[in-house]
Amino acid sequence: MRISTPQMYQSGLSAMQRAQSNFNKTSLEMSTGRRFLTPSDDPNGSAQSVQLDAAIKKTEQYQRNNDLAKPRLMQEEAQIMATQNALQRVRELVVAGNNDTYTKQNRTIIVSEIRKLREDIIGIANLKDSNDEYLFAGTRPHTEPFVVGSDGKVSYVGAVGAGSVREVSITNAQNVAIGDTGAAVFMEVPERSGLLNEAVPKATNTGTLSVSSTGVNNLDDALNSSDQTLRIRFSYPAANPGAVEYEVLDLDGNAVRDSNGELISGHYGTTDAAGVFVLPTPSTQSIELVGRTITFTGEPANGDELISRPVSQVSIFQTLDDIATAFENSVTGTLSSEDLSRATSIAIRNIDSGLGRLDEVRTTIGLRVSTLEMQTGLNDERVLDLSTTLSDVRDLDYAEAISRFKLQEVVLEAAQQTYVQTSKMSLFDLL
Numbered sequence: 001m002r003i004s005t006p007q008m009y010q011s012g013l014s015a016m017q018r019a020q021s022n023f024n025k026t027s028l029e030m031s032t033g034r035r036f037l038t039p040s041d042d043p044n045g046s047a048q049s050v051q052l053d054a055a056i057k058k059t060e061q062y063q064r065n066n067d068l069a070k071p072r073l074m075q076e077e078a079q080i081m082a083t084q085n086a087l088q089r090v091r092e093l094v095v096a097g098n099n100d101t102y103t104k105q106n107r108t109i110i111v112s113e114i115r116k117l118r119e120d121i122i123g124i125a126n127l128k129d130s131n132d133e134y135l136f137a138g139t140r141p142h143t144e145p146f147v148v149g150s151d152g153k154v155s156y157v158g159a160v161g162a163g164s165v166r167e168v169s170i171t172n173a174q175n176v177a178i179g180d181t182g183a184a185v186f187m188e189v190p191e192r193s194g195l196l197n198e199a200v201p202k203a204t205n206t207g208t209l210s211v212s213s214t215g216v217n218n219l220d221d222a223l224n225s226s227d228q229t230l231r232i233r234f235s236y237p238a239a240n241p242g243a244v245e246y247e248v249l250d251l252d253g254n255a256v257r258d259s260n261g262e263l264i265s266g267h268y269g270t271t272d273a274a275g276v277f278v279l280p281t282p283s284t285q286s287i288e289l290v291g292r293t294i295t296f297t298g299e300p301a302n303g304d305e306l307i308s309r310p311v312s313q314v315s316i317f318q319t320l321d322d323i324a325t326a327f328e329n330s331v332t333g334t335l336s337s338e339d340l341s342r343a344t345s346i347a348i349r350n351i352d353s354g355l356g357r358l359d360e361v362r363t364t365i366g367l368r369v370s371t372l373e374m375q376t377g378l379n380d381e382r383v384l385d386l387s388t389t390l391s392d393v394r395d396l397d398y399a400e401a402i403s404r405f406k407l408q409e410v411v412l413e414a415a416q417q418t419y420v421q422t423s424k425m426s427l428f429d430l431l
Helices: 005-032 043-097 104-125 182-187 219-224 316-332 337-394 398-423
Strands: 146-148 154-156 167-171 174-177 197-201 210-216 230-235 242-249 265-271 285-289 292-297 305-310
Touching (some): 043 104, 043 337, 104 182, 104 316, 167 337, 197 292, 230 285, 292 305, 316 337
Antiparallel strands (some): 146 154, 167 174, 197 305, 230 305
16 A cells, blocks of 8 residues: 555644544543533533533522522511510500509500500501511512501501512422511401491492591490491482481391381481582581491482491501590590490400411411421422532543543653654655
């Protein structure tokens, strides 16, 4: 076979290049710690490593969500505990203040402390977390959730309804709420006394009828009717002028009778000859029904109704405001001892209800924190398992790589030396 000088040189050069390429590849593997450098080196292993790496990053993201949720929930729990302590102190003051041996000065001091505790609870309800977000605003974290109106009433303006609480994913199938709305914690407290009621104009009314206040005029009757919703309907006379009458009906349209068996009815204002409504004197009137008192004003249209019903929920702030006002009125002499006793009874029941609601929220927080702690352990185990598997698939066996590196180094040196020796050979040396 004929061997030319260029062919000899090219053969030696190719051998050196192959040896150098293999040597460089092994060197790079050792520097990166990876068994394969490109997908073409091991397509199956490369695909597996991508999937495992994605699973690890996803689990780490779930853990970051976990780490975000836990301190926020623990901060919320601490504020709820502070609220419980404040409410428990109010309860002690209410029980003490209902003692007939207490002087006006003693009750004045009690009022001041209750008002201060109420302000403290409002401050807790409007507290921010470390991210400058309101704890109890739900999904409106930058809106102060509780505002005090010009009448001193506290209103909640944070998020409500479905989706009002932010959630984070801690697994691909489990979300955890990272807070509670202020409405659920402070406002929607079940009313336990059975003595609080409300009256509201029917939504379809066309007149200007409005309710000024509601109250209890007969304790036994009010308790016996604590589950009843009634309708007060106003009717214009068939011929003018005449009296505008009202009647009390149940939800089925049946007339309601008082404890003596008499129909509960009366009249409010009159109409003139032209059929125009004329307000009574005084314009503010009261109706007594089933132990309740409703004071209203305004101009009803024919067929307008007031809906009288028991209060199903009462806010913590309203409870504190009502009992503070009751003590203030007892100091000024505008509230009798019997009425004060009734007010303290209502307050104690609803404070206990508020404490119960706070306990419920704390329980749910504890369950959520427990879930997060358990998931943290599971995440650590999962990341460890995935990392071990990924290492088996992708990481380099250094013992094997070092042996191969040494062998390839010898091969490269041999190829280089062979090339040097071969390049010196020439047919002219034999002439």
